[in-house]
Amino acid sequence: MTDAIQNNVNSTNTVQQFRQDFAVIASWVSFASKVLDLGCGDGELLQFLRSGLEVKGYGVEKDDANWLACMQNGSNVIQMDLEDGLSGFEDQSFDTVILSQTLQAMHNTEEIVHEMLRVGREIIVTFPNFGYWRNRLQITNGRMPVSKILPYQWYDTPNVHLCTINDFDEFCKNHKITILERCVITNTKTIHFMPNLLGNLAMYRLKAA
């Protein structure tokens, strides 16, 4: 599902935004650290982090074709379903655990965030901001939002837990998760003013309180 989004993003000439996403994540990952990328798709982010930051990276991916793409680009990849949790990984065994644009497609949302905080000293979560004005506009016009970052129709979307930046802020507060940094972007721009309205991709660096 992450891959589908990525493919869509790539194929619609917004590679820049995707790179921006990578760049922010990379700025939050330490040199030569140990990174776990959940729902790693074809391993592009891992490859980016490996080449730039020499991280020791592992991906987790369920889909066969994505798994193979990861293997072919030289990433370590563990095939498993994130919905089952991260029982194969020890507590605090990674510097950073990343969930990039996959949170909204998880059924066990609370559990995966909890598991990430168990396994990682820090975690990075990114998701499409449902509060973005273009989404609101489509809702106002009586339709479910469809966009580059949310490319699915209501009947075929893997996204089951879409949220806004305000929702996620409150989720962190209620679950006693410390927000270390938050970055909101639209295309290549960082959004500081009214991010919940003007930003379409939210990125958080978090740790357990």
Place this chain on the structure above:
Amino acid sequence: MQENNSVGIVAAQTAHFNRPLTLKSGAVLPQFDLVYETYGTLNADKSNAVLICHALSGTHHVAGKYSADDKYPGWWDNLIGPNKPLDTNKFFVIGVNNLGGCHGSTGAASNNPATGQPWGSQFPVLTVEDWVASQALLADYLGITQLAAVLGGSLGGMQALQWTIAYPERVRHALVIASAPNLTAQNMAFNEVARQAIITDPEFYGGDYYAHGVVPRRGLRIARMLGHITYLSDDAMGAKFGRKLKGAIQYSFDAEFEMESYLRYQGDKFAGEFDANTYLRMTRALDYYDPALACGHDLSLALKQVKAQFLVVSFTSDWRFSPARSREIVKALLDNELTVSYAEVTAAHGHDAFLMPDAHYHNILRSYLNNVQV
């Protein structure tokens, strides 16, 4: 499989080791032979060797044919050859018949040099550790200091894992397929039933049947039939045979269902070509293998010295070596921050899936092996 990517006509070779080998049990083999085959060419710096470890009933004849008229090629021919997933244009591949085997390496049917008679019941019980030690001697014999990879399925996967534990400097990659870090009680129970079938056969003679000019055929046949049930999934058996009858119901105990014919055929075929003493020892080696035992049942601790990179593969319908068991290996490797990838292949064939030419499975192995530097 097309002939043009076959390794072609091959021949087995014998390495004679005129030196004693002390086994894990403390028993000593005064001398021994290992029969092996090789495919591809060993490169100048001897860095492209891949060892194939066989499972319960495997042999050194992994790929190719002995003559153009051979009906079947080696047992993993679909994997190995020019441009196949394990590409013999790149790698020098070694197949070996394990010690205690019955295809040419020293085993219970070989003559005991002390008596001039077959070893029979006196042939020692072997372990995975012993096999790996003997395989390392074969690598020495071939002038290979470090293997590019060791690859094995099932019991062969245990040997691949053991290589990385016993000789961390001598193996760069391990491909552990449809395997486990030890057997469960249920898995060992199947082995026990198989052994009891053999041992209680009146023609077993305590393992010294060679002297009586007979073989415990009935026991071996039943052991193999049992094995075959556990190597297939319920779904695979259903798809292959279902409840199909060969003809009308006869109200008899003949092989009326196709499944029965299949099991009887497999049992008969195996009993005609395999040695019962070898079967006993192979299953025992499976039972005993448990690298975590000496480390307080902590597999992560047992793998502390390991340096190799790993590919671990399991199959969804394999209930004899289930994905959960492979995940235990993966977890222990991750705990040691080793380089590992794990694939859980969706397959209907049960344990046998590791020998099938499934496209995705073969792509996994091909992709991994492409990244192996030689």
